Amino acid sequence: MTGKGFRQKKEKCRKEIITIDGPAGAGKSTVSKMLARHLHYLYLDTGAMYRAVALKVRQEGVNPEDEAALEDLCQNIKIIFQGDDEGKRIILDGEDVTRKIREPAIGWMASRVSMKRSVREAMVRLQRKIGEKGKIVAEGRDTGTVVFPDARYKFFLSAEPGERARRRRLELVGTGLSLKIEEIEKEMARRDEQDSSRELAPLRRATDALLIDSTGLTPEEVVARMLQVVRKEDGQL
Ligand code: DC
Helix, strand or coil, X not given: CCHHHHHHHHHHHCCCEEEEECCCCCXXXXXXXXXXXXXXXXXXXXXXXXXXXXXXXXXXXCCCCXXXXXXXXXXXXXXXXXXXXXXXXXXXXXXXXXXHHHCHHHHHHHHHHCCCHHHHHHHHHHHHHHHCCCCEEEEECCHHHHHCCCCCEEEEEECCHHHHHHHHHHHHHHCCCCCCHHHHHHHHHHHHHHHHHCCCCCCCCCCCCEEEXXXXXXXXXXXXXXXXXXXXXXXXX
């Protein structure tokens, strides 16, 4: 087989999965939802899953350093995504926690528990199950490096810290939470540092992911760039 033929065959074998990773507030959620809608793909918010675990840890008073207790909690947890991407609800053990999991304290706890092996293993297993049939846009920190290393398209979204904090603030206001911009910037920097320096699946750009700096770009412009790549490389999409 010629080099080109082999490459084409390999490309066809790669799953119809698009991954979008990056730090907090880079605009991943908005862009991922838009891209998924455009392609008629499913949107998978992996961060929401770690946030749901974090909320459960809080509710049950589990010590986030206790691996055995975390493993037990993850074995019994039920996380369900309900509804379409725009109004997607997150149901945790029967309770609608869509708003609760967005609180900054839960974001910090999610970052803490996501360092633990038992939590990561359980969530990655679930994420791969959701992605089994392909046609998904997965968003998170390790979707291109660990969860779906064979994804057909990988993006890494970044933006300057000030802009990320402003965006996060707007997002929080949308959910009814109002915080000072300085507080948000500090919290995000702390979380990014923790997510990037952890031993397991740290926040990192996959070597084959395309870096997009979204500073000064609208979500529509970012999505247009992504679609350009997807369409250029794959006439079918
Ligand atoms: O994307 P987010 O802010 O909702 O994610 C909350 C935390 O969950 C984040 O600080 C780290 C963790 N996370 C992770 O470890 N791996 C992912 N794929 C997604 C999120």
